[in-house]
Amino acid sequence: MGDLEDEKKLEHGQQLDDGTKRPITTPDEEEKREPIASTAVVEDAPIAPLTATQSATEPVYITGVKLWTVLAAVTLIAFLMLLDTSIIATAIPQITNDFHSLPDVGWYGSAYLLTSSALQPLTGKIYTRFSTKWAFIAFFSVFELGSVLCGAANSSKMLIVGRAVAGMGTSGVQNGAMTILSASAPMHKRPMLLGIMMAVCQLGIVCGPLVGGALTQYASWRWCFYINLPIGAVAILVLLIITIPDDKNKKAPRTPSELLKILSTLDLTGFAIFAGFAVMFLLALEWGGQLYAWNSATIIGLFCGAGITFILFAIWEYRVGDEAMIPYSMIKRRIIVCSAIYIALVFGGQFVQSYYMPIYFQAIKGASPSLSGVYVLPSILSAIIMAIPSGVLVGKFGYYLPWAMACSVLFSIGSGLLTTLTPHSKTVEWVMYQVIAGFGRGCGLQIPIVAMQNDLPPQQQALGMALIGFAQTFGGAVFLVVAQLIFSHGLKSEIPKYAPEVNPQSIIDAGATKFRQFITPSQLPAVLEGYDKAIIHVFYLGTAITALSFFVSLGMGWKKIAQKKKKPVAPEA
Numbered sequence: 001m002g003d004l005e006d007e008k009k010l011e012h013g014q015q016l017d018d019g020t021k022r023p024i025t026t027p028d029e030e031e032k033r034e035p036i037a038s039t040a041v042v043e044d045a046p047i048a049p050l051t052a053t054q055s056a057t058e059p060v061y062i063t064g065v066k067l068w069t070v071l072a073a074v075t076l077i078a079f080l081m082l083l084d085t086s087i088i089a090t091a092i093p094q095i096t097n098d099f100h101s102l103p104d105v106g107w108y109g110s111a112y113l114l115t116s117s118a119l120q121p122l123t124g125k126i127y128t129r130f131s132t133k134w135a136f137i138a139f140f141s142v143f144e145l146g147s148v149l150c151g152a153a154n155s156s157k158m159l160i161v162g163r164a165v166a167g168m169g170t171s172g173v174q175n176g177a178m179t180i181l182s183a184s185a186p187m188h189k190r191p192m193l194l195g196i197m198m199a200v201c202q203l204g205i206v207c208g209p210l211v212g213g214a215l216t217q218y219a220s221w222r223w224c225f226y227i228n229l230p231i232g233a234v235a236i237l238v239l240l241i242i243t244i245p246d247d248k249n250k251k252a253p254r255t256p257s258e259l260l261k262i263l264s265t266l267d268l269t270g271f272a273i274f275a276g277f278a279v280m281f282l283l284a285l286e287w288g289g290q291l292y293a294w295n296s297a298t299i300i301g302l303f304c305g306a307g308i309t310f311i312l313f314a315i316w317e318y319r320v321g322d323e324a325m326i327p328y329s330m331i332k333r334r335i336i337v338c339s340a341i342y343i344a345l346v347f348g349g350q351f352v353q354s355y356y357m358p359i360y361f362q363a364i365k366g367a368s369p370s371l372s373g374v375y376v377l378p379s380i381l382s383a384i385i386m387a388i389p390s391g392v393l394v395g396k397f398g399y400y401l402p403w404a405m406a407c408s409v410l411f412s413i414g415s416g417l418l419t420t421l422t423p424h425s426k427t428v429e430w431v432m433y434q435v436i437a438g439f440g441r442g443c444g445l446q447i448p449i450v451a452m453q454n455d456l457p458p459q460q461q462a463l464g465m466a467l468i469g470f471a472q473t474f475g476g477a478v479f480l481v482v483a484q485l486i487f488s489h490g491l492k493s494e495i496p497k498y499a500p501e502v503n504p505q506s507i508i509d510a511g512a513t514k515f516r517q518f519i520t521p522s523q524l525p526a527v528l529e530g531y532d533k534a535i536i537h538v539f540y541l542g543t544a545i546t547a548l549s550f551f552v553s554l555g556m557g558w559k560k561i562a563q564k565k566k567k568p569v570a571p572e573a
Contacts, residue, residue, distance in 0.1 A: 060245055062184050070184050071193055073238040074177035077140055078201035080228050081170050084147070085112075086208025091221035098221075099156040107160045112167040114282055117473050118275040119171035121325050124466025125266045126172065127179050128459065133244040136176035137236055143169025144232055151225035162225075175469045179462050182453055183245050187561050188395040190453065194446035195391030199384040205354055209373045267325040273313040274325065278474075281306035285481040289488070326467060327460070335455040338555030339448035340467055342404065344475025345549040346448075349411060350441055351476040352483045352542040353379065353418070357434070360535050363515070364423050364528055379434035379441075386442025398560040400450045401553065407444025408550035411437050415543040419536050423528045440546075447556075454561045479545060483538045490534030498533075499526035507531070 062070065088095075088108060095108075126135050146166025153159035181193050215223040284302035292298045317324040317331075330336055354376070361372035394400050414437025421430060452464040488508060495504040502523055507515045519527055 061186055062242070062245065066242055067184055067193075069238055070180060070242055070244075071196065073235040074136075074180055075197045075200050076235045077232060078174060078177050078197055079204045080232060081143075081173050082201050082204030083208050083211070084143075084166065084170070084204075084225075084228065086205050087212035087215075087224045087227075088208075091212050091216045091224045094216050094221045095156075095159065099159070108163055111160045111164040112170075113473075113477055114279055115164045115167035116171045117282060117470065117477065118278040119168055119271075120175070120470040120473060121274060121466050122266065122268075122271045123172035123175045123469075124463035125325055127176060127462035127466075129265060131244075132176065132179050132183060132462075133239055135172065136180060137239060139169050139172035139176055140232060140236065141169070142166075143173060144229060145169070147225040147228040151222040153222075174472075175462065175465045178449055178465045178469075180239075180244055182461060182465075187454065188398070191394035191400070191446055191450050191561075192388065192391035194449055195387035195442075198445040199387035199442060202380050202383060205380070207373075209358070265323060267317075267320060267323060270313065270316050270320065270325040273309060273316055277306050277309040277313055280309065282477060285478065288481075289485060325463075327463065330456070330460060330463060330467070333455060334555050335451055335557045335559070336464060336467070338552050338557075339451045339455075340471035342444075342549050342552045342556065343448040343468055344471040344478075345545045345552060346407065346411065346441070346444060347472045348475045348479030349415060349542045349546040349549070351480050352538060352545075353415065353434075353437060355480060356483065356487070356535055356538050357418075357430075360421065360430075360532075364421075364532050364535070366516075375430070376434065378431045379438040382435045382438030383442040383445065386439045387445055390443045391446055394447075394450060394561070399558070400447050400454070400561065401556055401558050403443045404447040404451075404553040404556055405550060407440045407442075407447065408546060408553055410440025410443065412440070412543055412546040412550065414438070414440055415539060415546050419539045419543060421532065421536065421539075423525070423532050444553075450561060451556045451559075454559060455557070479541070483541055486537050486541055487534055490537040491531065494533040494537075495527060495530035498530040499523055502527055504530075 061067075092108060123139070143166050146162050146164070146169055149162030149165055150159055151162075153162055177197065178194065181197065182190055185193055211227070212221075212224050215221065215227070280302045284299050284306065287302075288294045288299045317326055318328050321327065322329055357376050357379070358372040361367040361375045365375075367375060390403050394403055414433055414435075417433040417436065418430075421433070448468055449465065452468055453461055456464045491508055492504045495502055495507060499519075502519060506518055507527065510518055515527070515531075516524065
């Protein structure tokens with residue numbers, strides 16, 4: 001790497017390119033800056049390495065209709081990713097009827113999550129070494145292949161394999177979408193673009209149960225997977241005809257030896273070790289208290305194996321250095337670490353609310369699955385409404401930390417208010433509580449990505465986004481498991497307090513809506529009180545982790561992002 005001054009210039013959106021040495025021509029400081037020293041080079045890589053004769057020039061971004069078209073394409077694909085995670089929920093009962101596979105239900109989600117989480121850190125290396133556009137298309141094509149396998153499945157095992165393949169594809173989709181937007185627009189425009197993408201794609205969570213229920217009821221559950229094919233094809237066609245700016249410096253391998261040389265830089269050993277850690281840790285969380293007791297040899301062995309493997313991974317990554325899948329030079333940056341922890345906490349809070357608010361509406365309020373999806377719209381719509389102006393204002397004034405702090409404050413207040421819900425809460429109460437929490441999420445959804453991009457040089461940003469994406473997925477998965485444990489324990493402890501004559505295990509086994517069939521009308525109010533208290537315990541968790549995110553946000557730094565540069569005024573003749 002070059003000296004500190006050169007790195008700062010790279011952080012502000014400049015990139016090195018082929019050609020003769022020319023002076024920096026930043027309009028506002030053209031007369032003050034010196035040409036970049038000849039020692040400034042991009043980290044060693046087999047992708048068009050820079051030489052001493054090369055210099056920094058302003059990157060060429062896409063604008064106008066092309067930029068908004070790219071935004072629409074990647075947002076549509078990101079929407080499909082979240083739609084796929086929730087659309088299967090309402091189809092699972094019919095799937096288990098067709099395949100007689102009730103014991104496999106856990107694997108329909110676990111197979112997807114395991115492959116996605118294990119592969120995510122490696123995707124950063126892939127986007128660094130290969131064409132951004134073609135790598136993104138490749139990952140999405142793998143997801144589409146998984147969708148085909150799921151839709152055509154003739155057995156439960158085939159469906160599980162399809163979910164695993166789809167998870168492999170999704171591992172690089174979100175990272176790729178953010179990488180494409182970052183390469184397509186200057187720093188001051190990215191907060192708005194990322195805010196729009198992340199806010200709109202959240203609709204997938206809400207639309208999933210609605211669309212899945214309709215397709216399962218009026219067509220077939222297989223269309224819950226086939227629906228990804230025509231929609232995804234449109235988005236891919238758009239990307240095929242548009243050139244992504246950062247691909248001009250990435251040369252595709254022309255011979256097997258060049259391909260092997262690139263593959264040797266991907267840190268596949270580190271990936272294999274990390275994948276072992278991710279699989280063992282997530283399986284322990286998935287099986288603990290469900291298939292096996294927490295103190296069983298299986299669960300203890302998985303946790304111990306995950307811990308040992310993680311230590312080995314850390315040692316290996318430190319040994320490999322800057323060529324590692326997650327470079328040590330990145331991990332020791334406070335802003336990067338805090339951004340990853342922050343997004344894990346915020347998305348953990350979002351997942352807790354997104355999964356348990358529908359349970360509150362269905363179990364306590366007696367709403368149908370489709371109607372419960374409508375009832376959570378205040379949270380999603382308020383997040384969308386707030387994400388766009390917050391992104392614009394971050395780009396205008398340049399400071400992202402106030403928005404991260406506002407996100408934590410509003411989200412924790414909204415989550416705290418949700419803990420006051422009762423079986424008799426009025427509509428205005430649960431609507432306004434969700435709106436407050438949604439406004440908070442809208443303030444901060446894109447902030448960790450903005451902070452990371454502002455702190456890292458361009459050649460490491462794909463790695464940074466892979467780390468952020470993994471933290472988001474991994475954090476959400478971990479906190480959902482913790483929420484499930486709290487919820488199950490809450491039902492077992494609270495229902496006997498209010499309805500001692502009712503067996504809490506029968507309520508748990510019956511599900512969120514069918515428990516009403518096993519109790520008498522006179523027992524229902526007491527059971528609902530106990531059920532409500534169990535859900536409130538989960539909302540306490542959401543409140544705690546979102547409040548904790550406030551203190552983590554302070555470590556993201558009071559830094560100003562690169563602003564739009566003024567055009568130079570031509571001297572008068």
